Amino acid sequence: xxxxxxxxxxxxxxxxxxxxxxxxxxxxxxxxxxxxxxxxxxxxxxxxxxxxxxxxxxxxxxxxxxxxxxxxxxxxxxxxxxxxxxxxxxxxxxxxxxxxxxxxxxxxxxxxxxxxxxxxxxxxxxxxxxxxxxxxxxxxxxxxxxxxxxxxxxxxxxxxxxxxxxxxxxxxxxxxxxxxxxxxxxxxxxxxxxxxxxxxxxxxxxxxxxxxxxxxxxxxxxxxxxxxxxxxxxxxxxxxxxxxxxxxxxxxxxxxxxxxxxxxxxxxxxxxxxxxxxxxxxxxxxxxxxxxxxxxxxxxxxxxxxxxxxxxxxxxxxxxxxxxxxxxxxxxxxxxxxxxxxxxxxxxxxxxxxxxxxxxxxxxxxxxxxxxxxxxxxxxxxxxxxxxxxxxxxxxxxxxxxxxxxxx
Amino acid sequence: xxxxxxxxxxxxxxxxxxxxxxxxxxxxxxxxxxxxxxxxxxxxxxxxxxxxxxxxxxxxxxxxxxxxxxxxxxxxxxxxxxxxxxxxxxxxxxxxxxxxxxxxxxxxxxxxxxxxxxxxxxxxxxxxxxxxxxxxxxxxxxxxxxxxxxxxxxxxxxxxxxxxxxxxxxxxxxxxxxxxxxxxxxxxxxxxxxxxxxxxxxxxxxxxxxxxxxxxxxxxxxxxxxxxxxxxxxxxxxxxxxxxxxxxxxxxxxxxxxxxxxxxxxxxxxxxxxxxxxxxxxxxxxxxxxxxxxxxxxxxxxxxxxxxxxxxxxxxxxxxxxxxxxxxxxxxxxxxxxxxxxxxxxxxxxxxxxxxxxxxxxxxxxxxxxxxxxxxxxxxxxxxxxxxxxxxxxxxxxx
Numbered sequence: 001x002x003x004x005x006x007x008x009x010x011x012x013x014x015x016x017x018x019x020x021x022x023x024x025x026x027x028x029x030x031x032x033x034x035x036x037x038x039x040x041x042x043x044x045x046x047x048x049x050x051x052x053x054x055x056x057x058x059x060x061x062x063x064x065x066x067x068x069x070x071x072x073x074x075x076x077x078x079x080x081x082x083x084x085x086x087x088x089x090x091x092x093x094x095x096x097x098x099x100x101x102x103x104x105x106x107x108x109x110x111x112x113x114x115x116x117x118x119x120x121x122x123x124x125x126x127x128x129x130x131x132x133x134x135x136x137x138x139x140x141x142x143x144x145x146x147x148x149x150x151x152x153x154x155x156x157x158x159x160x161x162x163x164x165x166x167x168x169x170x171x172x173x174x175x176x177x178x179x180x181x182x183x184x185x186x187x188x189x190x191x192x193x194x195x196x197x198x199x200x201x202x203x204x205x206x207x208x209x210x211x212x213x214x215x216x217x218x219x220x221x222x223x224x225x226x227x228x229x230x231x232x233x234x235x236x237x238x239x240x241x242x243x244x245x246x247x248x249x250x251x252x253x254x255x256x257x258x259x260x261x262x263x264x265x266x267x268x269x270x271x272x273x274x275x276x277x278x279x280x281x282x283x284x285x286x287x288x289x290x291x292x293x294x295x296x297x298x299x300x301x302x303x304x305x306x307x308x309x310x311x312x313x314x315x316x317x318x319x320x321x322x323x324x325x326x327x328x329x330x331x332x333x334x335x336x337x338x339x340x341x342x343x344x345x346x347x348x349x350x351x352x353x354x355x356x357x358x359x360x361x362x363x364x365x366x367x368x369x370x371x372x373x374x375x376x377x378x379x380x381x382x383x384x385x386x387x388x389x390x391x392x393x394x395x396x397x398x399x400x401x402x403x404x405x406x407x408x
Numbered sequence: 409x410x411x412x413x414x415x416x417x418x419x420x421x422x423x424x425x426x427x428x429x430x431x432x433x434x435x436x437x438x439x440x441x442x443x444x445x446x447x448x449x450x451x452x453x454x455x456x457x458x459x460x461x462x463x464x465x466x467x468x469x470x471x472x473x474x475x476x477x478x479x480x481x482x483x484x485x486x487x488x489x490x491x492x493x494x495x496x497x498x499x500x501x502x503x504x505x506x507x508x509x510x511x512x513x514x515x516x517x518x519x520x521x522x523x524x525x526x527x528x529x530x531x532x533x534x535x536x537x538x539x540x541x542x543x544x545x546x547x548x549x550x551x552x553x554x555x556x557x558x559x560x561x562x563x564x565x566x567x568x569x570x571x572x573x574x575x576x577x578x579x580x581x582x583x584x585x586x587x588x589x590x591x592x593x594x595x596x597x598x599x600x601x602x603x604x605x606x607x608x609x610x611x612x613x614x615x616x617x618x619x620x621x622x623x624x625x626x627x628x629x630x631x632x633x634x635x636x637x638x639x640x641x642x643x644x645x646x647x648x649x650x651x652x653x654x655x656x657x658x659x660x661x662x663x664x665x666x667x668x669x670x671x672x673x674x675x676x677x678x679x680x681x682x683x684x685x686x687x688x689x690x691x692x693x694x695x696x697x698x699x700x701x702x703x704x705x706x707x708x709x710x711x712x713x714x715x716x717x718x719x720x721x722x723x724x725x726x727x728x729x730x731x732x733x734x735x736x737x738x739x740x741x742x743x744x745x746x747x748x749x750x751x752x753x754x755x756x757x758x759x760x761x762x763x764x765x766x767x768x769x770x771x772x773x774x775x776x777x778x779x780x781x782x783x784x785x786x787x788x789x790x791x792x793x794x795x796x797x798x799x800x801x802x803x804x805x806x807x
Contacts, residue, residue, distance in 0.1 A: 044544040150425050154447060154788070231538055232610055240433040240536040241792050373610045374538025376789040377447060 013110045017119050018099075025098055029263045030060035036366045043370035054313070054321030070252035075148060078249070082146035087250065087257035090139030094264035097132045100125050101271045102187050104281050104350035116187075117350075125186040126178070129272065130171055133227060136265060137163040139258070140229070140236050140246045147249040155245030158377055159229070159236035165384030166226040172392035173219035176399035177205050177276045180213070190280035199286060204279035210406035211399045217277045219392040221361075224269040226380065229262060231369040235377055270361035271354075278357050281350035298352040299340040306332030422450055429458045433536040433792045436802030440779070440791070447787050452780045456773075459806040467766035471732030472498050473572060475766065479753075480566040482768060483804040485528050488514075488521040488557075489746040491570040494766075496651055497742035497753040498572045501735045502707060509698040510574040511653045516587070516690040517560065517569065518652075518744075519683040523594070524553040525747035526676045530601065533673070533796035537614050542604065549597055552590050559583055573708035574701030584691055591688060598680060606674070615669035619782035619794035622667060629781070630774045633749025635798050638675045639667035645745040652744075656693075657686050672797040707733045732761035741769075748772050748799055768807055772800040 005012050034049065034056060041048030049056025074083065102118035109115070122128055137159055144156015178184065181192040195203045205213045226233035237245030247258045274280055285291040306329040313325025339348045375383065425442045428434035437458035443451040463482060467475040479494045480487040492514055499506060506514075531546030554564045560579045561569035569576050605611045621631070626639045636643055644661040646654040662678040664671035701708050709728050710721035727733075739756040749771030758764040775798045782794040 040541075044541045045548060046544060150423065157446075234538070238538065238789070240538065241789050243431060370541050371604070372539065373534065373605075373608065373614060374789075375610055376614055377787060379610075379613050 009113050010115075013113045013115050014119070016110055017115070021098065021119055022095070025095060025264065025267075026260075028267065029260050030064060032263050032267065032362065033063065033259075034060050035362065036369075039363065039366040040370045043367070054316055054318065054325050057324075064256070067253050067256035072252040072254060075249050077148040079146040079148070082142045084254070086139045086143035086146060087254045087261070088139075089142065090136060090261035091257040091264065093132055093136045093139065094261040094268065097129050097268045098264060098271075100129045100132075100186065101268065101275070102190070102280070103354055104347070105187075105190075106347060106350065121187060122185070124184045126174065126184045126189070126276075129186075129268070133265065133268065134163070134167055136227075136261070139261065143250065143258070144236075144246040147246075149249050151242045151244070151248045152246045155236045155238075155242050155248070158242075159246060161377070161381060162226055162229075162233065162235060162384075165381045166223045166388070169219055169384055169388035169392050170223035170227055172389065172396060173216045173223060174276055175392075175396045176211070176213050176216040179396075179399050179403060180205060180208055186275050186280075190275055190282065193279045193282060196286050199288075202279055202282065202284050204277065204282070206277045210402035213277055213395070213399070215391055215395040216399075217273070219388045219395065220276065221273055221364075223384070223388055224273065225365070225368065226384070228265040228269055230266065230365060232372040232374050233380060234374060235380060238374055240374075266362060266365055267358070270358045270365070273361050274354060274357040279353075280357075281354040283349060283353050295345055295349060296340060298348050299336045299345075302332050302336035302339065306330065306334075306336060420445065427791070433532075434795060435532060435800060438776075438795070438800065438802055438805070440795075442788070442791070444788070447789075449783050449786055449788065449791055452783050452791065454776055454779050456776070456802070456805050459802040461803065461807065463807050464766050464768060467763055469762065471761050472735070472763060473728070473732060475763065476571065477566070477568045480568055481803060482770065482807060483525075483746060483748065483751070483772070483801045484565060485525040485801055486518075486521045486747045487565060487567050488517050488569060489525075489744060489751060491568060492518050492652065493742060493744045493746070493751050493753050494755075495570045495572050496744065497740050497755045498735070500740045500742050501738060501755055501757055502572070502704070502733075504573050504702055504704055504707070506574055506652075506702055507699040508653065508693075509695055510700045510702075512690050512693045513575060513579065513700070514570060514652050515654065515657070516687050516694065517557070519686045519690070520553050520556060520587070520590075522683045522747045523680050524550045526680050527553075529676060529747075529796070529799045530673075533793070533799075534605065536792045536796045537611070539605065539611070542601065545597070545601065549594065552586070552593070556583070556586050556590065559586065571701070571708075573704055574699070578700055584694070587687065587691065591684060591691075594684060595681070598677060602677065606677075612670065614789070614793055615673055615797075616666075618669045618786065618790045619797065620666070620668045621778055621782060625781055626667070626778065629778050631749070631778050631798075632774065633745070633747070633771050633799075634672055634675050634679060635749065635775050635778065637661065638664045638671040640665040645743050645750050649743060651742070657689050659686050659689075669793050669797045676799075734759055734761045743769070746771060748801065748804070749775060768804070770804040770807060772802075772804040773807075776800050776805055 037059070038048040038056070049059040052058040052062045074080070099119035100122060102116060102121065104117040106117055107114045108117050140159040141156045144152040144154070144159065147153070177189060181189040183189060183192070193202075193204045193208070197203055197207065197209065201207060203209070206217055229236050237247060239245070242248070247255055250258060283294060285294040309329030309332060310326045313322060313329060316322050316325055338344060423444045425444050426439060427442055428439040429437035434440065439455040439458060441453045441455055442449055461481060463478045466478055470478065476491055476494060479490040482490045527546040527550040531543040534540075534542030534546075557567055558564045560583055561567040561576065621635065621639050623639045623641050626636050627641065632643065640663055642661045642663045645651075647661055659682045662675055662682065664675050705720070706724050706727065709725055714721040715725050735757045737757055737759040739754065741752055741754045743750050743752040745751075750769065751771055752769030754765070754767040754769070755763050756765040778798060779794060782798070783791045
């Protein structure tokens with residue numbers, strides 16, 4: 001066995017990457033729920049979680065524990081296989097799609113093996129991603145069908161209809177990007193966005209010549225919100241209509257898996273939007289001497305956050321907060337000092353901009369949820385078929401025309 | 409587990425869905441038995457009785473004054489309106505005249521109640537349609553109204569502040585200051601709600617043309633209140649049968665012709681503005697000093713000072729609180745414009761200290777009849793919007 005692994009170090013390396021990625025993702029998912037609750041709370045003039053740990057930082061842990069220790073109720077008359085398969089599908093497919101996302105330009109070395117910064121680097125990355133995310137709807141449909149209950153059934157039906165209406169627009173909306181990049185590989189899509197108009201305006205696809213992909217981005221992001229079942233398209237679980245929709249009959253950890261799956265797809269979609277339209281890990285500042293200071297932005301941000309945390313921690317009302325927050329702040333300041341060192345300074349640029357952009361998209365997700373009412377089932381399909389699909393098709397045609405004309 | 413199932417003959421079957429009594433948007437414990445074809449409502453039948461409290465019957469076992477506390481629990485979002493209607497009915501029975509100062513305070517507080525009730529309606533209607541922030545904004549504003557009620561009566565919800573012949577207590581000094589603050593703050597907040605919803609494409613899509621109620625149907629069903637006025641009938645008890653000095657106030661009765669959910673939404677927003685105007689007119693009319701109760705020995709409790717100096721006052725006080733008072737035999741009906749429509753109390757007296765019969769004409773109960781008319785042939789999502797905009801309170805429906 002060990003011989004086999006020694007001969008195929010790629011397996012070990014991949015294994016390590018998967019494990020690390022799982023840990024990072026699970027933590028990120030947990031704290032994404034915290035982030036959403038905090039942001040929505042502030043939109044609604046509330047404070048959000050504040051009791052479990054300083055600033056509610058232990059809330060995700062408390063929620064996770066609660067889900068683990070709740071009794072898992074299986075209603076009578078469910079189709080057991082599909083009923084248990086559904087949440088598993090939902091979460092595992094959502095996590096699988098994360099494996100395709102590259103987080104930085106560099107190669108990293110694990111156990112002496114050079115490997116890409118991201119789990120997998122496929123030539124057909126984007127196609128594979130869409131294939132996986134489309135499968136995600138099976139989780140919802142199966143859950144709705146197998147629960148032996150009427151509300152989930154309606155939720156499942158809605159979800160199937162929604163998927164059909166949006167999947168096409170979602171795929172068509174990125175064709176423009178693919179034309180510009182000439183590749184399905186996500187790294188190459190990002191590489192194609194390198195450079196600046198007139199020396200300062202980044203040539204990201206949203207601003208690309210010959211045709212800025214604004215329409216494509218609009219269609220992509222709208223369809224993606226529908227794809228991830230979030231407000232204003234959360235029809236499959238619309239709590240005021242279908243109680244909880246497809247996951248009405250799910251409890252304890254099976255419910256948590258749906259929940260995590262939804263958040264994981266949010267992260268995937270935000271990453272995709274960043275990669276396809278906003279230049280991935282590319283910095284918005286040109287690589288000239290004048291902009292060298294921007295390399296220290298990560299340092300400055302980390303240090304500022306650290307100092308703010310220390311100051312806030314000292315004023316915090318509970319003893320735990322007085323200890324934990326300054327320690328966290330110190331850690332951030334330490335990280336700030338670390339990333340300003342020559343070797344690391346270059347390394348963190350890519351991931352910094354990438355994560356920064358992803359965070360902006362996640363914020364928009366939450367913002368939309370805090371502001372908009374929900375579409376009705378038939379209106380949603382009308383938007384999908386009558387607005388998004390024609391617009392994304394027009395975008396494809398216009399982009400190809402512009403490219404042909406531009407080459408002349 | 410059938411939905412629209414193709415049977416062997418090729419015909420389709422419908423699915424029966426029990427919506428409620430435990431459901432997030434049936435506003436309490438309403439149960440609607442739905443017959444669905446896919447998501448289309450073929451038939452909707454409201455089932456009531458899950459919040460039956462027996463309040464009407466209980467009133468027969470209470471003295472006239474004791475029954476006031478029961479009326480709070482009918483429409484628990486507008487307790488003062490219920491108090492007012494019941495007290496007006498008994499006062500009519502007794503032929504009592506309430507001092508002007510008490511009347512103006514009653515007007516001011518019931519209009520605040522109307523705003524508070526409409527705020528709960530707006531918040532819950534918005535959250536039914538998925539706009540969840542609105543819910544918290546509305547409750548934030550309602551909290552200020554609650555604080556005013558608490559300041560005046562000592563209670564936030566079950567106020568029981570209006571008594572037969574006047575008010576329970578003299579309002580505390582400076583109580584108009586928070587009302588003034590509310591009046592200054594609220595128009596801006598209303599504008600914020602409008603910015604969020606009125607021209608929002610999704611909101612328009614969910615409410616325009618949804619649940620249309622034509623004027624003749626509304627009249628035939630006996631629908632009253634904002635739901636009726638949104639169908640174009642300008643019927644408002646405050647204008648048609650003024651009570652409590654409403655004839656001295658200058659306000660409009662807004663109407664809309666469309667009769668859909670959007671019209672009902674716009675209409676209630678406009679009503680809140682009209683209520684603000686009434687409150688603004690009432691404030692200078694409320695003199696800082698003056699009687700809050702009428703002088704009616706044996707019916708209205710005497711002032712505490714008099715009890716300590718006058719023998720008769722002490723005796724009356726004792727009699728009122730041990731056996732109550734006995735109105736002359738007869739029956740009255742008194743209606744007011746509650747936030748939900750025409751709220752009426754029919755009180756019948758047989759000359760004993762307890763009412764022989766109290767019957768409540770609850771606007772929610774009557775308006776709920778319109779639900780099947782609004783939703784049949786539409787989608788489940790519209791049903792939720794319609795239940796929201798006819799604004800029912802189950803405590804009042806079941807009594």
